[in-house]
Amino acid sequence: MLTRHSLYALPLLLALSPGVWAEDDLSQAREALSKQEDDADTEKALEEVFEAAEENYSLLKQGGVGLNYNFDYSYYGDQRINLVVEPNLDEDGEPTGSSSIRNADVSPAATHTFTNSFTLDYGLFNNLTVSGRLPLVAKFDTEESLTSYALGDLSGTLRWQPWEYIPGTLSKTLFTTFKSKTGDSPYEIDLNKNLSSGSGYYSWSGGISASKVMDPVVLFGSGSYGYNLPVTDLDQVRGSSLLQEVHPGNSLSLSMGFAYSLSYDVSLSVSFQGSYNDETRFRLYTPATGRTTDSVSGSQLSGIMNFALGVRVSPTTIANVNVGFGMTELSPDIILGLSLPIDIEGVKPSAAN
Amino acid sequence: MIEMTPRRRFWRRALPAAVLMASLPNTVNSQLAQNLFLDTKAMSLGNAVTADPTGIMDIHFNPAGLTKLDGRQWQLQAMNIYLSATSTFSLPDDYDADQAGLLDISNDPILQEGDSQASAAAYIPGYGIMPMDMLPILTLPTAGVSIQPPGSKFTFANAVYAPMAAGFAKADDDPGRYQAKQVALQRFTYLSPSFGYKVNDEFSVGASFLFSHQAVSVVQDIRAPSVLVGVGELLQDSFGCFDEDGNPTGNDPLAPLITLCGGNIGPYDDVGELRLTTEETLSPSFNLGLLWEPTDWFAFGLGYQSEAVTHLKGTYELEYTRDFADFFRSFRSSIVGAIGGAIFSLPTGQRRESGNVSVEMTYPQHLQLGTKFRFLDRYQINVDAGWTDFEKWDALKFEFDRQVSFLSTAKTLAPELVTDTTLSQTLGYRSVWSWGFGFQYDLNSRVQLRAGYEPRETSIPDNARSIQAPLGFASLYSVGMGYQWDMDTVIDLSLSFMQSAESIKADPQDAEQVGEYPNSSNAINRNCLTCTVTNPYPGLDVDTKLTIGAAGISFRTKF
Numbered sequence: 059m060l061t062r063h064s065l066y067a068l069p070l071l072l073a074l075s076p077g078v079w080a081e082d083d084l085s086q087a088r089e090a091l092s093k094q095e096d097d098a099d100t101e102k103a104l105e106e107v108f109e110a111a112e113e114n115y116s117l118l119k120q121g122g123v124g125l126n127y128n129f130d131y132s133y134y135g136d137q138r139i140n141l142v143v144e145p146n147l148d149e150d151g152e153p154t155g156s157s158s159i160r161n162a163d164v165s166p167a168a169t170h171t172f173t174n175s176f177t178l179d180y181g182l183f184n185n186l187t188v189s190g191r192l193p194l195v196a197k198f199d200t201e202e203s204l205t206s207y208a209l210g211d212l213s214g215t216l217r218w219q220p221w222e223y224i225p226g227t228l229s230k231t232l233f234t235t236f237k238s239k240t241g242d243s244p245y246e247i248d249l250n251k252n253l254s255s256g257s258g259y260y261s262w263s264g265g266i267s268a269s270k271v272m273d274p275v276v277l278f279g280s281g282s283y284g285y286n287l288p289v290t291d292l293d294q295v296r297g298s299s300l301l302q303e304v305h306p307g308n309s310l311s312l313s314m315g316f317a318y319s320l321s322y323d324v325s326l327s328v329s330f331q332g333s334y335n336d337e338t339r340f341r342l343y344t345p346a347t348g349r350t351t352d353s354v355s356g357s358q359l360s361g362i363m364n365f366a367l368g369v370r371v372s373p374t375t376i377a378n379v380n381v382g383f384g385m386t387e388l389s390p391d392i393i394l395g396l397s398l399p400i401d402i403e404g405v406k407p408s409a410a411n
Numbered sequence: 412m413i414e415m416t417p418r419r420r421f422w423r424r425a426l427p428a429a430v431l432m433a434s435l436p437n438t439v440n441s442q443l444a445q446n447l448f449l450d451t452k453a454m455s456l457g458n459a460v461t462a463d464p465t466g467i468m469d470i471h472f473n474p475a476g477l478t479k480l481d482g483r484q485w486q487l488q489a490m491n492i493y494l495s496a497t498s499t500f501s502l503p504d505d506y507d508a509d510q511a512g513l514l515d516i517s518n519d520p521i522l523q524e525g526d527s528q529a530s531a532a533a534y535i536p537g538y539g540i541m542p543m544d545m546l547p548i549l550t551l552p553t554a555g556v557s558i559q560p561p562g563s564k565f566t567f568a569n570a571v572y573a574p575m576a577a578g579f580a581k582a583d584d585d586p587g588r589y590q591a592k593q594v595a596l597q598r599f600t601y602l603s604p605s606f607g608y609k610v611n612d613e614f615s616v617g618a619s620f621l622f623s624h625q626a627v628s629v630v631q632d633i634r635a636p637s638v639l640v641g642v643g644e645l646l647q648d649s650f651g652c653f654d655e656d657g658n659p660t661g662n663d664p665l666a667p668l669i670t671l672c673g674g675n676i677g678p679y680d681d682v683g684e685l686r687l688t689t690e691e692t693l694s695p696s697f698n699l700g701l702l703w704e705p706t707d708w709f710a711f712g713l714g715y716q717s718e719a720v721t722h723l724k725g726t727y728e729l730e731y732t733r734d735f736a737d738f739f740r741s742f743r744s745s746i747v748g749a750i751g752g753a754i755f756s757l758p759t760g761q762r763r764e765s766g767n768v769s770v771e772m773t774y775p776q777h778l779q780l781g782t783k784f785r786f787l788d789r790y791q792i793n794v795d796a797g798w799t800d801f802e803k804w805d806a807l808k809f810e811f812d813r814q815v816s817f818l819s820t821a822k823t824l825a826p827e828l829v830t831d832t833t834l835s836q837t838l839g840y841r842s843v844w845s846w847g848f849g850f851q852y853d854l855n856s857r858v859q860l861r862a863g864y865e866p867r868e869t870s871i872p873d874n875a876r877s878i879q880a881p882l883g884f885a886s887l888y889s890v891g892m893g894y895q896w897d898m899d900t901v902i903d904l905s906l907s908f909m910q911s912a913e914s915i916k917a918d919p920q921d922a923e924q925v926g927e928y929p930n931s932s933n934a935i936n937r938n939c940l941t942c943t944v945t946n947p948y949p950g951l952d953v954d955t956k957l958t959i960g961a962a963g964i965s966f967r968t969k970f
Contacts, residue, residue: 194602194622194693206722209624209692242692242724248812251769252724255692293766295812 117219117231118181125400126177132390136167169253171390172196173210176400185219195241195255206242208255213237227270233282234264245292245304259306260287278329279314299342302350307336307357315364325368332361332385361385362393375399445777445799448490448551449572451963455891455905456849457863459795461781462702462712463849466901466967467555470570470605472779473700473714474617477566477607480557482899486570488553488965496529496579498587498878499954503917506950510920513641516938516950520679527587527878532578534595534626539688542580542593551576553965566607573599574623574716575774579879589947590935591879593630598623598694598774605698613705619698625721626690627772633682637943644677663741669748673741673760674734682735687809689725689770696774710783718776718800728765729817736762756819756831767812773803775842793849801870804840808833825941836945839875843868859893863907876915877934878955885911885957899969907961915953 118124145153175193182188193210215235223229241256265282286306294301315329337357343350364382371377375398382393446458450468453460464476467486500521508517530544543549555570578595581587605619647653651662652672663672696719704710740760742748751757779797786792811818814831821829828835845868852860865887876883891905916930918938931937938949 196693196695207691207693207695240692246767247724248767248769248810250812251810252722295766 117185117187117217118179120181120184122179122181124179126179127398127400128173128175128177129396130171130173130175131392131394132171132173133392134167134169134171134384134390136387137164166201168200170198170200175210185222187217188214189217190214193241197253197255199253204251204253206253206255208242210241211237211256212240225271228268229270230266230268232264232266233280235262237261237263239289243289245289245294245301248295257286257306259289259304261285261306262287263309263311265311274319276317276319277314278316280312282311284309284311296342298346299344299351301340302343303339303341305339305341307338309336310334317366317368323370327366327368329364329366330361331364332359334359358388359386360389362389364393366395375401445575446797448492448576448961448963449553449574451488451490451891451903451905451965452861452893454490454907454961454963455861455863455889455903456793456851457795457847457865457887457889458797459781459793459847459849459863459865461700461714461779461795462710462783463781463791463793464702466903466965467557467568467570468553468572469607469617469700470555470568470603470619471572471574471698471714471716473702473712473781474568474605474619474698475607475615475700475702475712477557477568477605477617478559478564478609478615478702480566480568480607481559482561482969483556483558484899484967484969485556486554486965486967488963490551490553490961490963492531492549492551493547493958493960494531494549495956495958496878497956498527498529500527500586500948500951501954503920503950503952506920512638513645514636514638514678514938514949515641516917518679519636519948519951521586521948521951524584524586527581527585529579529581529585529587532580532593532595533576534578534597534628534690536624536626536690536692540578540580540593540595540628540630543578544580564609566609568603568605568607570603570605571601572603573597574621587878588632589634590877591629591631593628594879595626595628597626599626600624607700613703615702617700617702621696621698623694623696623719624690624692625694625719625723625772625774626688627723627770628688628690628725630684630686632684634679634947635682635943636678636947636949638678638940639943640676640678643671646671647675647677666745668746670741670745671738673739674737676734676738680734681732683729683731686728686730687725687768688727689723689768691721691723694719694721694774708785712781712783714777714779714781716777718803719774721772721774722769723772724767724769726765727768727811727815728763729815730763731758731761733762736760755823756816758816758820761816764815764817766815769810769812770807772807775800775803781847789853791849791851791853793847793851795847795849796844797847798842798844799870800842801840802842804838804870806838807836809836839872840870841872843870857895861889861891861893861905863887863889863891865889867909869911873929874931874933876913876932876955878953879934882911882957883913885909891963896968901967903963903965903967905961905963907959907963909957909959911955911957913955915955917950917952920950 143157143159146156146158148154173193173195175191177189177191179187179189191213195208195210197206198204213235215233217231217233219229219231221230237257237260239256239258239260242252242254243256243258244254245258247254261284263282263284265280267278267280269276269278285308288303288305290303292301292303311331311333313329313331315327317325317327319325335358338355340353340355341350342353362382362384364380366378366380368376368378378397380395384390448454449471450465452465453468453472456463461473464479465472467480467484469476502517502522506516508515511517530542531549532540532542535541551573553570553572555568557566557568559566575596575598578597579591580593583592585592600621600623602622603619605617607615607617609615650664650672651660653675654660657675659672663670665671696717698717699715700713702710702712737760739758743752743757743760777797777799779795781793781795784792811832818829818834819831822831828837845866847863847865849861849863854860867885867887869883869885871883887907887909889905889907891903894902896902915932915936917936918928918931933942934945936948936951936953937946942949
């Protein structure tokens with residue numbers, strides 16, 4: 059595990075140092091980078107994929123309203139090596155060919171994230187559904203003893219079925235999601251004292267999802283592209299530097315899987331969700347030297363597997379329980395979830411009489 | 412020059428510290444925020460409603476009372492509040508300007524600026540403090556819904572309300588601008604799933620789970636009315652740094668050894684402005700309640716509101732005046748200034764400092780016990796006693812994400828309170844029991860007439876009074892009525908009035924010992940070297956008066 063991480067850390071460092079490192083540059087870069095490989099980034103990217111894949115296959119009738127409650131737990135544990143290698147220089151400042159290890163820190167991380175989210179869907183037309191999602195996040199870092207409760211990023215989605223669904227054929231839905239940055243941004247908090255609950259930037263994504271019923275199996279898949287808006291005007295302490303701008307890379311996401319109906323009451327589904335995030339560029343300003351540097355964290359690929367069990371708990375309600383795991387180092391180790399529709403139609407007088 | 416050296420050295424060390432700390436926010440209000448404007452019926456009964464369910468707002472007072480709400484009901488309420496907070500600054504009667512020394516209180520320009528007037532304000536996420544002075548009356552809406560499934564012993568409810576709301580805003584040139592030009596301490600509950608469970612005919616229990624937004628925000632001007640700055644001004648005068656119009660004359664006789672004429676400073680000149688905004692978007696807490704009604708004429712209720720430890724985070728911004736920044740930039744370019752500045756971490760003369768700040772604040776737990784007695788068929792008396800754990804507000808510790816030159820300097824004066832990146836604000840609040848009394852007369856089966864009296868004890872000790880939290884002991888008087896519109900609809904009305912007046916007297920002019928005069932406060936008008944920290948109005952008598960009138964109407968019906 060450690061080896062893999064040192065491999066991961068090295069390109070990051072090298073990316074920053076095309077030439078020979080001067081001593082102070084080195085320590086600056088070290089400090090700046092030590093907090094830069096933000097797990098929040100990848101976690102958020104994954105979350106996006108996850109959410110996108112979850113709800114994209116069904117539309118509501120015109121005027122229909124649906125409220126869903128989701129509980130998600132994820133655990134992210136890691137051991138990171140923060141390695142700084144410096145080439146040795148001769149008297150003229152030329153590299154001698156050998157290198158010294160200047161810094162080798164192992165920093166463990168263990169983050170538990172509990173997300174309670176409410177999703178409200180409304181059928182604008184028979185083939186167009188709009189939905190909004192409100193996440194409430196509780197996060198615990200057991201290594202650093204940090205606790206954080208916060209609103210997550212609010213988001214809104216439009217799902218549109220331009221082609222009428224003919225039973226037996228492929229059903230195709232176009233969707234677009236806008237995600238705000240109402241959560242606590244990882245780029246605006248004090249990293250030593252708080253945890254983030256959002257991505258820190260606005261993002262827009264759009265894509266297509268398709269499903270096909272082949273009784274008793276449903277196959278489904280989706281693909282989407284996400285554009286993440288850069289954030290400027292930041293002022294966050296990162297070592298001896300200040301983080302001023304973040305230009306998050308765009309993302310490509312893919313999901314696929316199948317659901318199998320075991321009986322009228324029970325169904326089982328398996329899905330894979332993967333996402334590729336392009337490199338993220340950070341702009342750092344060092345007050346001591348008055349210099350502005352750009353650093354880049356490389357592109358990342360993350361994937362999760364998910365297994366879900368759907369159980370009919372009442373004639374009109376199906377609860378879904380899911381268990382999943384991350385397939386790459388940067389994705390959560392454990393994912394647990396519960397999804398439950400909340401019956402708001404029952405509030406109507408007609409339902410009670 | 413030889414004569415001046417020790418004085419100057421002293422001044423060099425302590426002046427900035429004194430300057431700086433004058434600005435420290437003391438952000439807090441106490442009972443003001445508690446159990447006010449939450450429910451129309453509760454307001455008209457002196458908030459003595461723990462044993463006498465009010466409606467959907469029992470989510471707050473006693474969730475067990477929710478069991479009284481049958482079927483499906485919704486409630487809408489508007490509380491119209493008139494608020495006036497005035498402060499008057501005056502020179503103590505026996506003040507003798509001849510004995511003034513270096514800091515002449517009678518020169519304080521505040522004395523010529525009239526009274527301070529504050530209006531109500533609210534904190535809007537993403538915007539900051541919004542003064543609510545467009546209209547003389549502020550309307551606080553509250554809404555809720557309850558559902559009792561047919562035949563069930565459970566009643567479920569949810570409401571949107573503000574269990575704690577205290578906000579003030581003053582004009583930019585208000586004489587009170589040195590203590591909370593704008594301040595907001597606000598807790599807004601946006602989701603409150605609750606239930607009441609009827610165990611049997613006599614006994615009910617209930618609980619609420621609250622998801623709230625908590626904000627603490629302060630904007631204020633800074634000045635440093637310290638004897639040290641008085642010395643500074645005196646030196647500038649004797650050097651002839653500035654002409655009569657305040658323009659620099661170019662004189663700086665001791666340059667380059669030491670430069671003191673970079674910017675015009677004085678004990679009553681502004682240093683700058685501080686803006687501090689912190690919030691937590693999700694702060695969970697819970698309420699518990701039980702209701703025991705053994706007979707027709709007696710009921711007992713208990714309501715408990717849990718504490719919530721909030722991890723507030725946000726930003727701070729200090730903007731110094733040009734004169735202040737220029738003074739230090741020039742001072743630090745001199746030989747003495749460069750050395751002394753480095754040793755004592757004096758300000759470098761930058762115009763602006765900003766960054767992130769975190770502070771942990773505990774929303775205090777509250778326990779309320781209530782009784783209800785009915786007699787002579789039509790009469791009812793409610794008596795409640797409530798306790799709030801304001802002792803948790805002993806101090807607030809602000810933690811900054813970087814070294815603030817402000818604090819580095821202040822460390823010299825108050826090392827027990829300040830480090831390079833943290834600042835402790837002593838509050839010293841205390842937990843108190845407070846009573847509430849309500850009286851109700853059933854005029855007929857439709858109309859109930861109500862009256863209430865609530866002598867609200869203050870949690871702020873005398874030596875912590877300020878114009879930021881202008882609330883001492885306050886009596887809340889109210890009248891109201893309940894009207895059964897039809898089988899399913901209830902309308903409640905209330906009128907209430909509350910006033911709190913405080914007179915914070917300055918220490919005698921010849922006071923030698925700090926803190927021995929109980930009439931003055933450590934948080935506004937104490938006059939001593941290290942007191943400058945939290946006392947922007949040294950030596951002045953301060954009279955505060957807070958008047959609140961509220962008219963509430965609520966409407967509850969079935970759907």
